[in-house]
Amino acid sequence: MKKKELEQKPQVEIQEVSYETSPQEEHANVLFKPNEGPQTTFLAASEREVLYGGSAGGGKSYAMLADPLRYMGHPSFSGLLLRHTTEELRELIFKSQELYPKIWKGIKWSERKMQWTAPSGARLWMSYLDRDDDVLRYQGLAFTWIGFDELTQWATPFAWNYMRSRLRSTAPDLPIFMRATTNPGGRGHAWVKKMFIDPAPYGKEFDATNVETGEVLRYPSGHAKAGKALFKRKFIPARLSDNPFLSKSGDYEAMLLSLPEQQKRQLLEGDWDIKEGAAFTEFNRSIHVVEPFNIPSNWVKFRACDYGYGSYSGVLWFAVSPSEQLVVYRELYVSKILATDLADMVLEREAGDGNIRYGVLDSSLWHKRGDTGPSLAEQMISKGCRWRPSDRSKGSRVAGKNEVHRRLQIDEFTEEPRMIFFNTCTETVSQLPSIPLDKKNPEDVDTKAEDHLYDALRYGIMSRPRFSIFDYDPSMTRGNSMPIADSTFGY
Numbered sequence: 001m002k003k004k005e006l007e008q009k010p011q012v013e014i015q016e017v018s019y020e021t022s023p024q025e026e027h028a029n030v031l032f033k034p035n036e037g038p039q040t041t042f043l044a045a046s047e048r049e050v051l052y053g054g055s056a057g058g059g060k061s062y063a064m065l066a067d068p069l070r071y072m073g074h075p076s077f078s079g080l081l082l083r084h085t086t087e088e089l090r091e092l093i094f095k096s097q098e099l100y101p102k103i104w105k106g107i108k109w110s111e112r113k114m115q116w117t118a119p120s121g122a123r124l125w126m127s128y129l130d131r132d133d134d135v136l137r138y139q140g141l142a143f144t145w146i147g148f149d150e151l152t153q154w155a156t157p158f159a160w161n162y163m164r165s166r167l168r169s170t171a172p173d174l175p176i177f178m179r180a181t182t183n184p185g186g187r188g189h190a191w192v193k194k195m196f197i198d199p200a201p202y203g204k205e206f207d208a209t210n211v212e213t214g215e216v217l218r219y220p221s222g223h224a225k226a227g228k229a230l231f232k233r234k235f236i237p238a239r240l241s242d243n244p245f246l247s248k249s250g251d252y253e254a255m256l257l258s259l260p261e262q263q264k265r266q267l268l269e270g271d272w273d274i275k276e277g278a279a280f281t282e283f284n285r286s287i288h289v290v291e292p293f294n295i296p297s298n299w300v301k302f303r304a305c306d307y308g309y310g311s312y313s314g315v316l317w318f319a320v321s322p323s324e325q326l327v328v329y330r331e332l333y334v335s336k337i338l339a340t341d342l343a344d345m346v347l348e349r350e351a352g353d354g355n356i357r358y359g360v361l362d363s364s365l366w367h368k369r370g371d372t373g374p375s376l377a378e379q380m381i382s383k384g385c386r387w388r389p390s391d392r393s394k395g396s397r398v399a400g401k402n403e404v405h406r407r408l409q410i411d412e413f414t415e416e417p418r419m420i421f422f423n424t425c426t427e428t429v430s431q432l433p434s435i436p437l438d439k440k441n442p443e444d445v446d447t448k449a450e451d452h453l454y455d456a457l458r459y460g461i462m463s464r465p466r467f468s469i470f471d472y473d474p475s476m477t478r479g480n481s482m483p484i485a486d487s488t489f490g491y
Contacts, residue, residue: 038052038236038237038238038239039052039059039062039063039238041203041236042063042067042179042236043063043066043067043070045234045236046175047205047231047232047233047234048176048177048178048208048231048232048233049164049177049178049179049180049208049231049232049233049234050177050178050179050180050233050234050235050236051151051180051181051182051192051195051196051233051234051235051236052064052179052180052181052236052238053151053180053181053182053183053184053192053196053235053236053237053238054183054184054237054238054239054272059238060149060181060182060238061092061095061149061181062095062099063181064081064092064147064149064179064181065081065092065095065096065099065100066099067145067147067177067179068081068124068145068147069100069103069104071122071144071145071174072104072107072116072118072120072122072124073118073120073122074120074122074171074173074174075120075121075122076121076122076144076169076170076171076174077120077122077123077124077144077145077174078122078123078142078143078144078145079122079123079124079125079143079144079145079146079147080124080125080126080127080138080143080145080146080147080163080166081124081125081126081127081146081147081149082127082128082129082146082147082148082149082163083126083128083129083149083150084128084129084130084150084153084154085128085130086128086130088128088149088150088153089126089127089128092126092149093114093126096109096116096126097109100116104118104119105119106118106119107119113125114126114127124145129154129159129163132156132158132159132162134159135158135159135162135163138163138166141166142166142167142168143166143167143168144167144168144169144171144174144175144176144177145176145177145178145179146163146164146166146167146177146178146179147178147179147180147181148160148163148178148179148180148181148182149180149181149182150181150182150183150186151180151181151182151188151192152182152183152184152185152186152187152188152189152192153182153186153187153188154187154188155187155188156188156191157188157191157192157195157211160178160180160195163178164178180192180196181238184271184272189272190434191211193272193430193434194211194214194430195209195211195233196233196234196235197235197272197430198426198429198430199214199233199426200235201423202235202236202237203234203235203236203237204234205232205233205234206232206233206234207229207232207233208229208230208231208232208233209233214427216229217229217230217231218230271284271285272285273285273433273434278433278434278435278436278437279401279435279436279437279445279446280404280405280408280432280433280435281433282405282408282409283408283432283433285429285433287410287417288408288417288419288420288421289420289421289422289423289429290420290421290422290423291422291423292329292422292423292424295319295327295329297354299319299320299321299322299327300319300320300355300357301317301318301319301320301353301354301355301356301357302317302318302320302356302357302358302359302360302460302463303315303316303317303318303346303350303356303358303359303360303460304316304318304359304360304361304390304456304457304459304460304463305342305346305359305360305361305362305387305456305459306362306452306453306455306456306459307339307342307361307362307365307376308452309336309337309338309339310336311335311452312333312334312335312450312452313332313333313334313335313337313342313452314331314332314333314427314428314452314453314455314456315331315332315333315342315346315456316328316330316331316332316425316428316453316456316457316460317329317330317331317349317350317353317356318460320464323411323413323414323416324418324464325411325414325416325417325418325419325420326407326418326419326420326460326461326464327419327420327421327422328419328420328421328422328425328428328457329422329425330349330350330422330424330425331424331425331426331427331428331453332345332346332349333427333452333453339365339376339377339379339380340379340380340383342380343379343380343383343384343385344383344385346359346385347383347384347385358386358387358388358463359385359386359387359388360387360388360389360390360459360460360463361377361380361387361388361389361390361459362389362390362392362455362459363389363390363391363392364392365377365380365389366378366389377389390459390462390463391459391462391463396462397444397458398443398444399462400458400459400461400462401443401444401445401458403458403461403462404454404457404458404461406418407419407461419461427453428453428457431450431451431453431454432453432454432457434449434450435449435450435451435454436449
């Protein structure tokens with residue numbers, strides 16, 4: 001592609017393609033009608049960056065081809081649709097050659113330029129981006145719409161982030177968008193999940209975040225919009241059942257059902273929380289993650305913490321139902337913070353919780369460091385944030401992992417999972433299904449992974465056998481709602 005080929009023409013009033021969506025009337029001349037549900041939602045989305053993904057067969061590729069057609073009546077529209085390789089691109093080209101000429105009278109395909117040109121002058125390029133260096137082919141060019149088909153085939157977010165810099169529109173009535181489709185799995189599963197899946201509940205728009213830090217992308221100080229989010233993102237889940245053309249006969253579903261468990265959950269169920277080599281494959285967002293609810297005042301509450309100044313500190317708050325189901329209802333995940341400051345943050349967050357029965361803290365924090373004064377645990381306790389030491393005896397890590405597995409199972413009597421998480425615990429919900437097994441010791445998780453919240457979870461779970469909800473006496477409390485016990489440990 002030559003730069004002059006992408007120069008935009010003067011703006012005119014936009015003319016959008018009209019898609020028939022009325023369920024009451026069918027027209028013989030309707031050439032493309034989006035399926036009701038996610039496909040229609042995707043085509044109507046106004047957020048800057050949108051991912052349409054999930055199960056195989058949900059109509060994602062046709063939705064990606066249809067989306068730029070909304071703007072092909074505008075002479076300033078310049079779109080770019082990308083696949084990872086030329087072989088994969090060819091499939092999209094064949095589909096577009098079937099669809100586009102029937103929708104836009106006079107639209108032309110150039111094999112040499114790999115470009116569709118509408119009578120209005122609008123253009124859509126179809127190209128590939130195999131290696132990171134391939135982004136240089138688009139240096140100096142501008143597009144109003146960029147689409148990535150099968151986004152998880154890109155191993156890193158480099159291409160996505162770079163191509164964002166190619167978005168530009170000189171026409172005030174022509175918005176700029178980035179769109180993507182994909183299934184779970186693939187080399188880029190982790191970063192796509194972190195960018196689009198983890199920040200918010202499915203289908204809800206959210207402020208775009210930095211995929212590395214998780215921080216919201218904001219206008220810098222001194223800017224007229226200083227502090228405001230740069231733009232919005234959204235994830236729209238796709239399901240096979242959303243595509244009546246594939247789901248009607250049941251043949252495609254039967255094929256997906258025949259796949260190994262991991263692939264079945266990814267491609268049939270669109271499960272983003274299943275990952276090859278993951279330690280906790282039982283975790284299922286649809287089962288274990290719930291909307292927050294008011295916790296009854298008579299439920300036992302406690303907390304657990306894994307502290308680390310040099311990296312992250314993770315704190316989880318638990319409530320125990322009468323059936324002994326654990327409810328993880330709050331999280332705190334911060335980096336490079338003093339133990340005393342963390343204690344203040346913990347107390348601030350649980351101020352309205354009522355009785356917090358006890359806290360469990362990594363037992364290594366009771367270790368003295370020469371003659372430098374009280375231990376980190378003692379410093380936190382002196383602030384009124386009381387703890388008892390976690391179990392770090394021989395075999396406790398494996399025992400803790402086994403107990404996490406047990407808690408993720410469905411109880412045969414209640415027919416509910418033995419542990420659930422509020423969807424506001426976004427970091428925990430993101431990290432738990434991604435923690436890998438230790439390749440040298442599959443009985444344990446990989447300790448080099450991001451496991452601080454997992455460790456807090458393990459400490460909390462392993463504390464439960466020590467108590468029964470039926471022997472709790474609220475009168476035996478003092479101070480910060482903690483039961484009277486050995487003041488050495490502050491619980």
